[in-house]
Amino acid sequence: MSDDPRIERALRLKAAVDAGDATDDERRALEHDAAGDGAIADALAGDRAVDRLLRYAAAAAPAASFSAVVAARIDAEADAPRFLRGVRRRLPPRRGVIARRVAALAAALLVVATVAWWHARGAPAGFAIADASADALVDAAPAAIGARIVDGATIACGAGRLVLRHDDGTRLTLAAARAVVTTSSASIALRLEEGAVIADVPRRPPGADLRIATPHGEAVVLGTRFRISVGMTTALAVEEGVVRLVDAASGRAADVGAGGTATIGEAAALERLRGEALAWYDFADGGGAIAHDRGGRGLRLDLALSDPAAATWLPGGGLRLDRSTLLATPGPAPTLVAACARSDALTVVADVTTVADNADDPADSYPKRIVCLGPPTADATHCFSLGQGLFLGDRGVFDLRLRTDATSDDRPSIATAAAHALPARRLVIAAVRAADGACRLVVDGRTVATRRVDEPTGPASRRLSPAADSQRLPGALAAWSAGSRLAVAGDHGRSTRGWLGVLHRVALFDRALSDDELRALTDVER
Amino acid sequence: MLRGMDDIPSDDECAWTRRARAGDRPAFDELVRRHQGRLRAWLAVRVADAAAVDDLAQDAFVIAYGRLDVFDPTCPFYPWLRGIALNVLRNHRRKAAAQPIAEDRLHRLLDEADERRPDDDEEADPDALARLRACIERLPDGAGELVRAHYFRGLALGELADARGRTAGAMAMLLLRARRWLRTCLERGAAA
Numbered sequence: 001m002s003d004d005p006r007i008e009r010a011l012r013l014k015a016a017v018d019a020g021d022a023t024d025d026e027r028r029a030l031e032h033d034a035a036g037d038g039a040i041a042d043a044l045a046g047d048r049a050v051d052r053l054l055r056y057a058a059a060a061a062p063a064a065s066f067s068a069v070v071a072a073r074i075d076a077e078a079d080a081p082r083f084l085r086g087v088r089r090r091l092p093p094r095r096g097v098i099a100r101r102v103a104a105l106a107a108a109l110l111v112v113a114t115v116a117w118w119h120a121r122g123a124p125a126g127f128a129i130a131d132a133s134a135d136a137l138v139d140a141a142p143a144a145i146g147a148r149i150v151d152g153a154t155i156a157c158g159a160g161r162l163v164l165r166h167d168d169g170t171r172l173t174l175a176a177a178r179a180v181v182t183t184s185s186a187s188i189a190l191r192l193e194e195g196a197v198i199a200d201v202p203r204r205p206p207g208a209d210l211r212i213a214t215p216h217g218e219a220v221v222l223g224t225r226f227r228i229s230v231g232m233t234t235a236l237a238v239e240e241g242v243v244r245l246v247d248a249a250s251g252r253a254a255d256v257g258a259g260g261t262a263t264i265g266e267a268a269a270l271e272r273l274r275g276e277a278l279a280w281y282d283f284a285d286g287g288g289a290i291a292h293d294r295g296g297r298g299l300r301l302d303l304a305l306s307d308p309a310a311a312t313w314l315p316g317g318g319l320r321l322d323r324s325t326l327l328a329t330p331g332p333a334p335t336l337v338a339a340c341a342r343s344d345a346l347t348v349v350a351d352v353t354t355v356a357d358n359a360d361d362p363a364d365s366y367p368k369r370i371v372c373l374g375p376p377t378a379d380a381t382h383c384f385s386l387g388q389g390l391f392l393g394d395r396g397v398f399d400l401r402l403r404t405d406a407t408s409d410d411r412p413s414i415a416t417a418a419a420h421a422l423p424a425r426r427l428v429i430a431a432v433r434a435a436d437g438a439c440r441l442v443v444d445g446r447t448v449a450t451r452r453v454d455e456p457t458g459p460a461s462r463r464l465s466p467a468a469d470s471q472r473l474p475g476a477l478a479a480w481s482a483g484s485r486l487a488v489a490g491d492h493g494r495s496t497r498g499w500l501g502v503l504h505r506v507a508l509f510d511r512a513l514s515d516d517e518l519r520a521l522t523d524v525e526r
Numbered sequence: 527m528l529r530g531m532d533d534i535p536s537d538d539e540c541a542w543t544r545r546a547r548a549g550d551r552p553a554f555d556e557l558v559r560r561h562q563g564r565l566r567a568w569l570a571v572r573v574a575d576a577a578a579v580d581d582l583a584q585d586a587f588v589i590a591y592g593r594l595d596v597f598d599p600t601c602p603f604y605p606w607l608r609g610i611a612l613n614v615l616r617n618h619r620r621k622a623a624a625q626p627i628a629e630d631r632l633h634r635l636l637d638e639a640d641e642r643r644p645d646d647d648e649e650a651d652p653d654a655l656a657r658l659r660a661c662i663e664r665l666p667d668g669a670g671e672l673v674r675a676h677y678f679r680g681l682a683l684g685e686l687a688d689a690r691g692r693t694a695g696a697m698a699m700l701l702l703r704a705r706r707w708l709r710t711c712l713e714r715g716a717a718a
Contacts, residue, residue, distance in 0.1 A: 070588065
């Protein structure tokens with residue numbers, strides 16, 4: 001790195017500090033060197049400058065949701081004090097303090113008088129619309145500021161937001177949400193179907209809870225400030241006070257305090273995805289020679305284990321493959337082929353534990369097949385294969401091969417730029433192909449960098465594209481053979497392509513799953 | 527009801543700030559959209575915890591919204607916003623000082639050096655960013671991927687180490703070598 005041993009030593013100490021590995025003595029030594037040696041100080045300053053430039057470049061790209069979150073937070077910040085601030089904002093900048101105080105006092109008196117009048121006329125407590133974006137609807141009609149919310153009203157914010165203020169001071173900011181509001185003299189209930197709510201709730205009397213129900217459970221509020229959002233799961237973040245979160249599936253409840261977060265609905269998310277899977281194997285069969293397909297589409301693509309002695313069913317689910325074998329459908333899977341041909345899209349998810357050395361033969365016979373679909377002959381071209389390792393290449397990468405009507409076989413392919421499979425560990429690898437041809441590989445819920453692998457005249461002519469989050473494999477999936485069979489942990493005709501490790505779950509979908517869905521598949525039971 | 531914004535020329539920032547100051551929320555939303563990238567980037571080079579960058583930037587915008595009445599609309603918006611962000615950053619550092627990792631004297635000295643130059647935004651030079659991108663493209667294979675994974679996809683040293691079967695210290699050393707290579711590349715580009 002450097003010809004100067006002093007600088008080399010200083011940079012090694014700096015790396016240890018960055019990694020959190022440095023001892024107190026090493027930190028002191030680095031401080032001493034940086035303070036007393038101009039060359040070392042210059043090297044550290046130069047490193048710092050490049051580090052800053054990299055961090056600047058990475059953060060400079062606009063974040064899509066940032067503006068919406070700022071807008072929602074401003075709404076949530078604004079409560080009674082906002083009214084006074086609003087009065088102040090309308091004053092000329094340097095008008096006298098007395099004028100501001102008079103205006104504020106008048107505004108406060110107006111609030112008190114309005115509330116007193118409201119209670120005097122005996123109106124039931126309820127919500128009114130405090131603010132709304134242009135696309136917000138209440139019972140399918142444009143939201144009007146000041147309008148009261150009737151019991152059972154349906155709210156749809158579109159991509160915008162709606163701010164509700166309750167007579168008791170409760171303020172709910174709904175962002176990109178669909179919800180139903182139910183109020184009575186004693187309680188408030190909100191059914192949140194999707195989107196997010198920022199709630200600011202004054203302390204409530206006993207028995208007058210505010211309840212926010214989601215498809216996955218319920219949050220019971222006693223007086224606090226929190227955010228709750230619904231996607232594949234329900235996520236809660238509490239800023240002040242305590243919120244009780246109840247999981248609808250298990251009935252279990254937990255109190256989440258200030259600064260705490262909690263998520264419910266993982267099981268429901270998993271069940272929803274299973275319901276639309278073309279094939280779904282959780283390897284919970286516990287024994288025998290069949291891995292049953294539990295996909296909700298009812299294709300019944302059970303896999304037969306060619307050598308049961310090579311595999312061990314694990315207690316609680318999972319199938320450990322100690323020697324090369326093959327799990328495959330006994331017959332063709334034409335419905336699966338047709339479904340993918342219709343959508344031109346595909347997601348293959350494999351929750352697996354890799355092994356340190358997946359080679360059980362001396363030949364460099366990679367990629368090892370984790371999941372593949374193709375005719376049952378050795379020389380046939382796959383429709384797709386999700387594998388580990390490249391022939392004459394890195395054995396730790398994951399590789400997606402896909403045949404389309406724009407290719408003569410299942411290449412070019414894409415491979416992860418980093419060796420995610422090694423060392424041995426449990427991970428969820430997903431190969432996603434969208435209808436427009438964009439392909440990506442997702443490891444543990446995070447899109448990883450991939451390279452397109454072109455081999456015009458075989459592996460010796462291999463060319464790798466620059467790494468990127470997505471690579472195009474264009475064409476339609478109509479070229480797939482209807483006689484194709486599904487295989488897991490091996491290849492129909494090539495015994496040397498057997499993959500070793502533990503299979504926890506394999507699932508196939510005829511669409512490109514979203515990041516939210518892939519994260520749900522990763523988080524469940526992990 | 528939130529109003530439309532079609533009647534303001536897109537390049538007239540003074541009009542946006544005047545409207546925002548008069549309580550026009552869509553105008554303030556436009557200011558957020560315009561300045562969020564630069565402010566987040568400015569914070570990102572000053573905060574060790576990448577996860578805190580967005581929170582601090584949001585705090586700065588929310589505070590700015592509440593103080594629009596003291597903003598002079600004849601002055602540019604971003605320097606004023608950055609001044610608020612600097613105060614937010616100082617508060618964050620005071621809170622973080624209780625954490626052992628921030629007690630590291632070297633980091634603290636470097637942070638203090640930053641605070642002495644609050645008006646620096648030298649990284650905003652578009653030429654420097656373009657040169658950086660070109661140099662990253664020319665990094666040797668493994669180093670380029672490592673830099674992209676750590677800085678642009680937010681993988682921590684520990685995660686990188688787990689994925690590669692190495693130690694966090696080894697990853698830090700590889701990143702340090704990559705930054706040194708980038709520094710040389712940037713200096714050569716500047717000289718050319």
